[in-house]
Amino acid sequence: MTYHRLFDFPVRGWKNPFEELDLMKRRMERLSENFRSRKEFSGYRSGVFPALNLTEDKDNYYVRAELPGLETDDLDIQATVNSLAVSGERKIPAEGDNVRYHRKERESGKFSRIINLPDAVDPEKISAGLSNGILTVTLPKSEVARPRQIKVN
Amino acid sequence: MAERELQVQEKQQVAGAAEQTKPGLLFTPAVDIFETEKELVLLADMPGVKPADLDIDLRENTLTLSGEVLAFETKDEQQVLSEYEVGKYYRQFTLSEVIDQEKIEAAMDKGVLRLRLPKVEKATPRKISVTAA
Incomplete structure (x- = not known):
């Protein structure tokens, strides 16, 4: 990173040239999420049992x-x-002891x-x-x- | 096992079932199925289903469970927070064992269905002795 300092170079704006793209990507994701969630259950989830x-x-x-x-x-x-x-x-x-399970979801x-x-x-x-x-x-x-x-x- | 903390299991919506005539949500109940020598036992979590609203159907080795859940809220109630949805339960199984259809027993207790499916005599394992010809 030191070589930037050797030259008179605009360091700040070039730290991550993809920053702008990342931001755009995030915004697009948020937008499409909004569209999708309208169809599905839009309830609030706490992740703690019981709901x-x-x-x-x-x-x-x-x-x-x-x-x-x-x-x-x-x-x-x-x-x-x-x-x-x-x-x-x-x-x-x-x-009991003599049972064999096919499924156990509960x-x-x-x-x-x-x-x-x-x-x-x-x-x-x-x-x-x-x-x-x-x-x-x-x-x-x-x-x-x-x-x-x-x-x- | 007993010390485990329960996690929220998201209710699984049924996909691919035949379309309903009545609108509403369809969920898959969580089930345990185990087998003893004489019978097959199925336990299903169907909270909110009254014994009278449960329909069990067995034909041509396909077992269909469907439980109707009526809304609990009275008309004046308004939703403040909603973390789960309420809907019908529906699930189908294909039974591999030959089941004695006459002797099926079902009991609904505290939202848990216990279905006992006795095997027909023929299906219970039998020791076969080989005799020398």
């Missing part, structure tokens, strides 16, 4: 997760005013996840249910966070 869906109505937030085969005892749910922690373990019992293991809620909830009134492998946690919004109808006089 959660969060919905809201006027009074509650609802957190749902697909947890097939879990017992209520396998789950541990904790909540604060603005966060919900779901942890547990999925156990797949052994099927996975077992521990998991632990926390999400922040967009608004304050009432931790005392949170309820959770597990039915057909779907966990539903109902989180009533706290009085402060609830929308209020305002009359125009």
Whole structure:
């Protein structure tokens, strides 16, 4: 690199002559990504098990997760005013010694996840249910966070 | 094994299945299949499928599982965060063993299907003794 200094040469602009091309490439990728993702699922992914869906109505937030085969005892749910922690373990019992597997796609293991809620909830009134492998946690919004109808006089 | 952490498995959308008349997403359930001397057992994760909404069909060695999932959300709910999609489950298998179709048992428990497919008498392995002629 020293030989540049020997001559009166514009060093700065020539460090990477492909820089401009790289930038262009990146922009094109981003553009085509935008086109592609419109067809596919454009959801947010955290990469932490379990995947959660969060919905809201006027009074509650609802957190749902697909947890097939879990017992209520396998789950541990904790909540604060603005966060919900779901942890547990999925156990797949052994099927005996004399079985031979053709396929094994279902996975077992521990998991632990926390999400922040967009608004304050009432931790005392949170309820959770597990039915057909779907966990539903109902989180009533706290009085402060609830929308209020305002009359125009 | 027990100490392993669970990873998010992205739901696999079905490609190549016959087109549906009703719009909606189709997913492949994760399955375990194992075999004992007398039967074939299939376990499938189908969270959200009620026992009544599950359809199991076996004809000409093709086993078809399809489970309908109804939306859980009520009409007033609005999506805030969505990390997984909900849709029907669909999967087909070709069975190599000769299955006794009369004796198939299916049980749905906590979103997991357990399907027992007993082999017909003929298919259970038998020791064959050779006698000298």
